[in-house]
Amino acid sequence: MRYLKWTVLGTLALLVFAFLHYTLPQTDIVRIVGTDTKRMDLGENSWFWASPDVGTAPGTSRDVYFINAIYPDGSTMEYRNEDTGWGWPPYFKMDSSSTNTEAKELTSTAAAPKWVAVRHYGWRNELFTIFPNAISLWPVESPDVRIIPWVNIVILSFLAFVLFMAWRMWAQFKERMIEPAVIEAQETFDDIDRRADRARAGVSGWFRRVFGRK
Amino acid sequence: MIAFFKLALFGYIGLTVIYWLLSIYFRSLERERLEKTYDHEGGTGSREVFIAEGMKAYEGSLRRRLVWLVFIIPTAVVVALVWILNFS
Numbered sequence: 001m002r003y004l005k006w007t008v009l010g011t012l013a014l015l016v017f018a019f020l021h022y023t024l025p026q027t028d029i030v031r032i033v034g035t036d037t038k039r040m041d042l043g044e045n046s047w048f049w050a051s052p053d054v055g056t057a058p059g060t061s062r063d064v065y066f067i068n069a070i071y072p073d074g075s076t077m078e079y080r081n082e083d084t085g086w087g088w089p090p091y092f093k094m095d096s097s098s099t100n101t102e103a104k105e106l107t108s109t110a111a112a113p114k115w116v117a118v119r120h121y122g123w124r125n126e127l128f129t130i131f132p133n134a135i136s137l138w139p140v141e142s143p144d145v146r147i148i149p150w151v152n153i154v155i156l157s158f159l160a161f162v163l164f165m166a167w168r169m170w171a172q173f174k175e176r177m178i179e180p181a182v183i184e185a186q187e188t189f190d191d192i193d194r195r196a197d198r199a200r201a202g203v204s205g206w207f208r209r210v211f212g213r214k
Numbered sequence: 215m216i217a218f219f220k221l222a223l224f225g226y227i228g229l230t231v232i233y234w235l236l237s238i239y240f241r242s243l244e245r246e247r248l249e250k251t252y253d254h255e256g257g258t259g260s261r262e263v264f265i266a267e268g269m270k271a272y273e274g275s276l277r278r279r280l281v282w283l284v285f286i287i288p289t290a291v292v293v294a295l296v297w298i299l300n301f302s
Contacts, residue, residue: 054217055215086217086218086220087221090292091295092292092296092299092300093299094296094300095299098300135299136299169235169239172239172246173242176242176245176246
């Protein structure tokens with residue numbers, strides 16, 4: 001039973017962590033080597049894609065902007081550049097075309113690198129052909145600049161605050177509504193019990209009086 | 215546009231639930247505070263009347279109306295985010 005409990009709790013914690021890791025923004029520092037547009041027919045990986053551009057018709061087949069990039073250590077990265085529109089996750093991104101233009105502007109070569117910070121959410125996974133979605137780009141001085149994740153600090157603090165409030169509200173509800181009701185029920189039961197005891201005592205007294213030893 | 219209306223509809227349904235839960239919570243806190251005030255410091259009249267009058271004053275107070283921020287703040291945040299992320 002103990003193993004089962006920890007397995008369930010561990011799985012839940014892992015799911016919450018994976019969800020936050022996928023949804024919250026992260027910032028990479030990369031060199032952009034180019035952009036392209038590919039037609040994507042989304043299948044079983046459609047969960048990991050956002051929505052068509054705001055105002056265009058919905059569908060699972062569409063052209064998607066991509067940004068090809070290289071990390072400072074030379075490994076490769078590909079971002080998709082999709083609108084999230086009014087859907088999930090709530091980045092309200094509707095300017096994928098402008099982001100595409102910025103990416104083109106910031107393209108550079110290995111000989112004269114321009115380092116770019118890319119804020120994105122999502123995962124790159126070759127197995128399912130999924131890509132992180134680039135939210136915004138801005139040029140930085142060098143690959144070593146330190147970027148403080150303010151957005152994550154604010155969102156995680158807010159989530160902690162929501163959990164704390166939920167706990168406080170539950171405690172208040174328990175103290176003011178559940179416990180008094182339980183006490184009242186107990187008193188009622190005690191009352192019934194006492195009355196039954198008294199009745200039993202009365203009956204046995206009657207028996208004793210009638211058939212008791214003299 | 216359908217996505218926008220879907221977000222607005224479900225968003226405000228969710229916020230209404232939160233508004234309702236918070237109203238109950240703050241009302242309960244206020245009642246508890248009134249009970250404690252009466253028990254420790256005493257008040258005029260009977261306990262029931264003291265609490266009923268205190269709750270009536272609370273229902274019209276600014277603190278009670280601040281719960282409406284549950285609707286106002288998220289709406290303002292979404293408008294600000296759309297503006298900052300796309301148009302500035």
